Amino acid sequence: MTATFLYWAIFIAQTFFALGMVCAMVRLLRGPRAQDRVLALDTLYVNAMLLTLAFGMREGSALYFEIALAIALLGFVATAALAKFLLRGEVIE
Amino acid sequence: MSGIPGWAAVLAGLFLLLGATLTLIGSVGLLRLRSFYDRVHPPTMGTTLGTGSVLIASMILFSALEERLVLREILIGIAMTVTTPVTFMLLMQAARHRERAEEGKQACSSD
Numbered sequence: 001m002t003a004t005f006l007y008w009a010i011f012i013a014q015t016f017f018a019l020g021m022v023c024a025m026v027r028l029l030r031g032p033r034a035q036d037r038v039l040a041l042d043t044l045y046v047n048a049m050l051l052t053l054a055f056g057m058r059e060g061s062a063l064y065f066e067i068a069l070a071i072a073l074l075g076f077v078a079t080a081a082l083a084k085f086l087l088r089g090e091v092i093e
Numbered sequence: 094m095s096g097i098p099g100w101a102a103v104l105a106g107l108f109l110l111l112g113a114t115l116t117l118i119g120s121v122g123l124l125r126l127r128s129f130y131d132r133v134h135p136p137t138m139g140t141t142l143g144t145g146s147v148l149i150a151s152m153i154l155f156s157a158l159e160e161r162l163v164l165r166e167i168l169i170g171i172a173m174t175v176t177t178p179v180t181f182m183l184l185m186q187a188a189r190h191r192e193r194a195e196e197g198k199q200a201c202s203s204d
Contacts, residue, residue, distance in 0.1 A: 006097075006103075006105060019117055023124040033188075035188040039123065039136065047120060056151065057154050062155070065151070069169055072169050076176035080180050
Protein backbone atom coordinates (compact mmCIF):
# COMPACT_ATOMS: atom_id res chain seq x y z
CA MET A 1 0.00 0.00 0.00
CA THR A 2 2.66 2.51 1.08
CA ALA A 3 4.98 1.24 -1.66
CA THR A 4 2.21 1.94 -4.18
CA PHE A 5 1.84 5.46 -2.75
CA LEU A 6 5.58 6.03 -3.08
CA TYR A 7 5.52 4.69 -6.66
CA TRP A 8 2.77 7.09 -7.68
CA ALA A 9 4.35 9.99 -5.77
CA ILE A 10 7.58 9.48 -7.70
CA PHE A 11 5.63 9.18 -10.96
CA ILE A 12 3.71 12.43 -10.32
CA ALA A 13 6.89 14.20 -9.23
CA GLN A 14 8.64 13.12 -12.42
CA THR A 15 5.69 14.41 -14.46
CA PHE A 16 5.88 17.77 -12.63
CA PHE A 17 9.62 18.07 -13.26
CA ALA A 18 9.08 17.25 -16.94
CA LEU A 19 6.36 19.91 -17.15
CA GLY A 20 8.70 22.39 -15.48
CA MET A 21 11.34 21.54 -18.07
CA VAL A 22 8.79 22.19 -20.84
CA CYS A 23 7.96 25.59 -19.29
CA ALA A 24 11.65 26.49 -19.09
CA MET A 25 12.16 25.27 -22.67
CA VAL A 26 9.33 27.48 -23.97
CA ARG A 27 10.84 30.46 -22.15
CA LEU A 28 14.25 29.51 -23.54
CA LEU A 29 12.91 29.58 -27.10
CA ARG A 30 10.62 32.60 -26.70
CA GLY A 31 12.54 34.74 -24.17
CA PRO A 32 12.70 38.26 -25.56
CA ARG A 33 16.17 38.99 -24.20
CA ALA A 34 19.35 37.01 -23.73
CA GLN A 35 19.13 37.22 -19.92
CA ASP A 36 15.70 35.54 -20.05
CA ARG A 37 17.22 32.68 -21.96
CA VAL A 38 20.05 32.28 -19.46
CA LEU A 39 17.52 32.27 -16.62
CA ALA A 40 15.46 29.64 -18.45
CA LEU A 41 18.59 27.51 -18.93
CA ASP A 42 19.24 27.73 -15.20
CA THR A 43 15.67 26.58 -14.41
CA LEU A 44 16.00 23.82 -17.00
CA TYR A 45 19.07 22.33 -15.39
CA VAL A 46 17.65 22.56 -11.88
CA ASN A 47 14.56 20.67 -13.07
CA ALA A 48 16.77 18.12 -14.83
CA MET A 49 18.80 17.59 -11.66
CA LEU A 50 15.66 17.00 -9.59
CA LEU A 51 14.34 14.64 -12.27
CA THR A 52 17.58 12.66 -12.04
CA LEU A 53 17.18 12.47 -8.25
CA ALA A 54 13.61 11.21 -8.69
CA PHE A 55 14.89 8.53 -11.09
CA GLY A 56 17.43 7.53 -8.44
CA MET A 57 14.66 7.20 -5.86
CA ARG A 58 12.65 5.04 -8.24
CA GLU A 59 15.57 2.73 -9.01
CA GLY A 60 16.94 2.76 -5.45
CA SER A 61 20.42 3.27 -6.88
CA ALA A 62 23.11 5.65 -5.61
CA LEU A 63 24.57 6.26 -9.08
CA TYR A 64 21.93 8.86 -9.95
CA PHE A 65 23.00 10.97 -6.98
CA GLU A 66 26.43 11.47 -8.50
CA ILE A 67 24.91 12.44 -11.84
CA ALA A 68 22.73 14.99 -10.03
CA LEU A 69 25.76 16.41 -8.21
CA ALA A 70 27.64 16.77 -11.52
CA ILE A 71 24.64 18.49 -13.13
CA ALA A 72 24.32 20.91 -10.18
CA LEU A 73 28.00 21.92 -10.30
CA LEU A 74 28.28 22.13 -14.10
CA GLY A 75 25.04 24.09 -14.31
CA PHE A 76 26.47 26.69 -11.95
CA VAL A 77 29.58 27.03 -14.11
CA ALA A 78 27.47 27.35 -17.27
CA THR A 79 25.14 30.00 -15.87
CA ALA A 80 27.96 31.99 -14.29
CA ALA A 81 29.93 31.92 -17.54
CA LEU A 82 26.92 33.03 -19.60
CA ALA A 83 26.11 35.84 -17.17
CA LYS A 84 29.72 36.97 -17.28
CA PHE A 85 29.55 36.92 -21.08
CA LEU A 86 26.43 39.08 -21.03
CA LEU A 87 28.17 41.47 -18.67
CA ARG A 88 31.31 41.83 -20.78
CA GLY A 89 30.65 40.54 -24.29
CA GLU A 90 28.26 43.07 -25.69
CA VAL A 91 29.95 46.19 -24.38
CA ILE A 92 32.59 46.04 -27.09
CA GLU A 93 31.58 48.15 -30.08
CA MET B 94 11.72 -0.53 -3.18
CA SER B 95 9.37 -3.01 -1.43
CA GLY B 96 11.62 -3.59 1.58
CA ILE B 97 11.26 -0.17 3.18
CA PRO B 98 9.05 0.62 6.20
CA GLY B 99 5.72 2.34 5.60
CA TRP B 100 6.40 5.58 7.45
CA ALA B 101 9.57 6.19 5.41
CA ALA B 102 7.72 5.60 2.13
CA VAL B 103 4.86 7.96 3.08
CA LEU B 104 7.20 10.66 4.40
CA ALA B 105 9.50 10.47 1.36
CA GLY B 106 6.51 10.54 -1.01
CA LEU B 107 5.01 13.59 0.69
CA PHE B 108 8.31 15.52 0.66
CA LEU B 109 8.87 14.56 -2.97
CA LEU B 110 5.38 15.76 -3.95
CA LEU B 111 5.90 19.04 -2.06
CA GLY B 112 9.23 19.66 -3.78
CA ALA B 113 7.88 18.77 -7.22
CA THR B 114 4.86 21.05 -6.79
CA LEU B 115 7.01 23.99 -5.67
CA THR B 116 9.42 23.49 -8.56
CA LEU B 117 6.55 23.32 -11.05
CA ILE B 118 5.02 26.52 -9.62
CA GLY B 119 8.38 28.22 -10.01
CA SER B 120 8.77 27.06 -13.61
CA VAL B 121 5.24 28.15 -14.52
CA GLY B 122 5.99 31.53 -12.93
CA LEU B 123 9.08 31.81 -15.11
CA LEU B 124 6.85 31.25 -18.14
CA ARG B 125 4.00 33.54 -17.15
CA LEU B 126 5.40 36.67 -15.50
CA ARG B 127 5.87 39.74 -17.64
CA SER B 128 9.21 41.47 -17.13
CA PHE B 129 12.67 40.00 -16.58
CA TYR B 130 12.89 41.44 -13.06
CA ASP B 131 9.65 39.62 -12.16
CA ARG B 132 10.88 36.42 -13.75
CA VAL B 133 14.06 36.26 -11.68
CA HIS B 134 12.06 35.45 -8.53
CA PRO B 135 9.97 32.30 -9.24
CA PRO B 136 12.81 29.88 -10.21
CA THR B 137 14.40 30.44 -6.80
CA MET B 138 11.43 28.58 -5.31
CA GLY B 139 12.60 25.50 -7.16
CA THR B 140 16.24 25.99 -6.28
CA THR B 141 15.72 26.50 -2.53
CA LEU B 142 12.61 24.89 -1.08
CA GLY B 143 11.94 22.55 -4.01
CA THR B 144 15.45 21.14 -4.06
CA GLY B 145 15.50 20.99 -0.25
CA SER B 146 12.31 18.94 -0.09
CA VAL B 147 13.43 16.51 -2.79
CA LEU B 148 16.80 16.08 -1.05
CA ILE B 149 15.09 15.37 2.28
CA ALA B 150 12.84 12.82 0.55
CA SER B 151 15.89 11.17 -1.02
CA MET B 152 17.71 11.10 2.33
CA ILE B 153 14.75 9.47 4.10
CA LEU B 154 14.26 6.91 1.34
CA PHE B 155 17.92 5.88 1.07
CA SER B 156 18.35 5.83 4.86
CA ALA B 157 15.41 3.41 5.09
CA LEU B 158 16.62 1.42 2.09
CA GLU B 159 20.22 0.93 3.22
CA GLU B 160 19.33 0.76 6.94
CA ARG B 161 21.91 3.36 7.92
CA LEU B 162 22.04 7.15 7.98
CA VAL B 163 22.60 8.43 4.44
CA LEU B 164 23.41 12.14 4.32
CA ARG B 165 25.26 12.49 1.02
CA GLU B 166 22.41 14.60 -0.46
CA ILE B 167 23.57 17.48 1.77
CA LEU B 168 26.41 17.94 -0.77
CA ILE B 169 23.92 18.92 -3.47
CA GLY B 170 22.15 21.15 -0.95
CA ILE B 171 25.37 22.97 -0.12
CA ALA B 172 26.26 23.33 -3.80
CA MET B 173 22.84 24.77 -4.67
CA THR B 174 22.66 27.18 -1.71
CA VAL B 175 26.15 28.52 -2.38
CA THR B 176 25.93 28.81 -6.17
CA THR B 177 22.37 30.03 -6.86
CA PRO B 178 22.71 33.52 -5.28
CA VAL B 179 26.04 34.03 -7.04
CA THR B 180 24.67 33.19 -10.48
CA PHE B 181 21.48 35.19 -10.03
CA MET B 182 23.33 38.26 -8.77
CA LEU B 183 25.69 38.05 -11.75
CA LEU B 184 22.69 37.70 -14.06
CA MET B 185 20.94 40.71 -12.52
CA GLN B 186 24.12 42.76 -12.87
CA ALA B 187 24.34 41.73 -16.52
CA ALA B 188 20.70 42.65 -17.15
CA ARG B 189 21.04 46.07 -15.53
CA HIS B 190 24.28 46.68 -17.35
CA ARG B 191 22.73 45.82 -20.72
CA GLU B 192 19.70 48.02 -20.10
CA ARG B 193 21.85 50.96 -19.09
CA ALA B 194 24.02 50.47 -22.17
CA GLU B 195 20.93 50.47 -24.39
CA GLU B 196 19.53 53.59 -22.73
CA GLY B 197 22.86 55.31 -23.27
CA LYS B 198 22.81 54.35 -26.92
CA GLN B 199 19.25 55.65 -27.37
CA ALA B 200 20.14 58.94 -25.66
CA CYS B 201 23.13 59.31 -27.99
CA SER B 202 21.07 58.64 -31.13
CA SER B 203 18.26 61.05 -30.11
CA ASP B 204 20.67 63.93 -29.58
